[in-house]
Amino acid sequence: MHIENITLHQYRNYKDLALTFSPKINVFIGENAQGKTNVMEAIYALAMTKSHRTSNDKELIAWNEEYARVEGTISRKYGSFPLQLVITKQGKKTKVNHLLQSKLSEYIGQFNVVMFAPEDLNVVKGSPQFRRRFIDIEIGQISSTYLHELMQFTKILKQRNQFLKNAKYKKTDPVLLEVYTTQYVLSAAEIIHRRFLFMTLLQKWAARIHTSISRGKESLVIKYKSEKEITAQSTVEEIAAVLTTRLKEVEQRELERGVTLIGPHRDDLQFLVNDYDVQVYGSQGQQRTTALSLKLAEIELIKEQTQEAPVLLLDDVLSELDDYRQSHLLNTIKGEVQTFVTTTSVEGIEHATIKEAKMFHVEQGTVTEDISLKEE
Structure with missing residues (x-):
């Protein structure tokens, strides 16, 4: 191409x-x-x-x-x-x-396209929103259905947040909250599941590339961090069940704060180099190697998916x-x-x-x- x-x-x-x-x-x-x-x-x-x-x-x-x-x-x-x-x-x-x-x-x-600019170091050392954006952009390039699902999720999240915000100031129907939550959980579970699948594929390429760039001295592991009960092996139904339970646990806090506290918009990535969190403990060179490994892994993954x-x-x-x-x-x-x-x-x-x-x-x-x- x-x-x-x-x-x-x-x-x-x-x-x-x-x-x-x-x-x-x-x-x-x-x-x-x-x-x-x-x-x-x-x-x-x-x-x-x-x-x-x-x-x-x-x-x-x-x-x-x-x-x-x-x-x-x-x-x-x-x-x-x-x-x-x-x-x-x-x-x-x-x-x-x-x-x-x-x-x-x-x-x-x-x-x-795969873009590599100085600000891409933020994927490694910046705030979680950079890493979530990175995931969504890359999956979106190889899956139009994911983009559609993401837009649906964003719409449902906005509606649920608006309901929670209104609930801070006036009495609202708890049944309506349950309806919003059910819609939200189904959409959120699909997004999290797709992200786990993508990161598993990206990890395969990034680990190999990072080892090569570091001349065999470093190993890279990428972890997708969602609710602790959710893993890469979790099905969509299992993810939905965990989200439902967790949302019930934080419902009062959500009503007090007027915002959704659990879901893919709160998830993050963690990069471990030789078992150390490279964002916290990595040198500038290690952070750059991790960012470069990610970009080169993106190229290989897109090649694999699109030929x-x-x-x-x-x-x-x-x-x-x-x-x-x-x-x-x-x-x-x-x-x-x-x-x-x-x-x-x-x-x-x-x-x-x-x-x-x-x-x-x-x-x-x-x-x-x-x-x-x-x-x-």
Whole structure:
């Protein structure tokens, strides 16, 4: 799988931009704040319908404009087809092969990407919400049904929370709470079950990759942390039974606080390196190795599930990795994974993969193919 070209219109600092890419590696070189990451973000947005940097879609629209449009041609094993994403201040519209998509969940998964940016270290050392977002994004790329289930869960959670909030200030019908809870438990159990299945698959790849990067010195174990009675072997029905019991136990606290206290929106991931929690006890190098292992594992998992390699987006991360981790990453992608790299300079990156890349120079929102660097 690769993206052949992209066209931006009124996207961030680009009024109009059209680029054609190499199916192997593409490098965007330029100083900071020139627009390199905006190109990377646009490729990501074309795949995922949203930015990796902001949750406010309006920020993607150029100043004083009403909409932004991103278009690209995607090549997959069954042929090439166009994708289109239009972002307005009222919402988003997507097209696959010129056909308007009624649901975003039907659009996502047409074009698979793995993004690795400095902020991805937050998956390892940041708050639980980063890790939950990581899980949901990656499962969503390989399963449109999961995205649909997640949207349903979010809707039911919002309704239940609104009921609990209202119950703080006025008497409410306990039977209605029971109805909301029953709906909530069924939806939450499906989400937790799917996440456990996904993390089991990801663990298989991440453990192997982490051992290789650490030259056999470290072992990585990823744990999905839900209610303690729930395990990777639990069925959906068993998960639902645990959630029902736990919700009954915390019902009074929920009514007092006006919020749902148990469920997938409270779950977390734990990364253990040689049996130590890397978030708490890991060195910066171990945290980076864990983040890199996760990203490379994502590539392998998507390949396994879709029979095609996703596109890899490396936004200003090569400089964050030491020579060994850098080489391991570039060796992994060589020749098989279309890759996009942003960097201020290619000096110090001594690797044949980079030297074979298509180079683009970015300056003040202008992108030009850098023929001189290519010839050198």
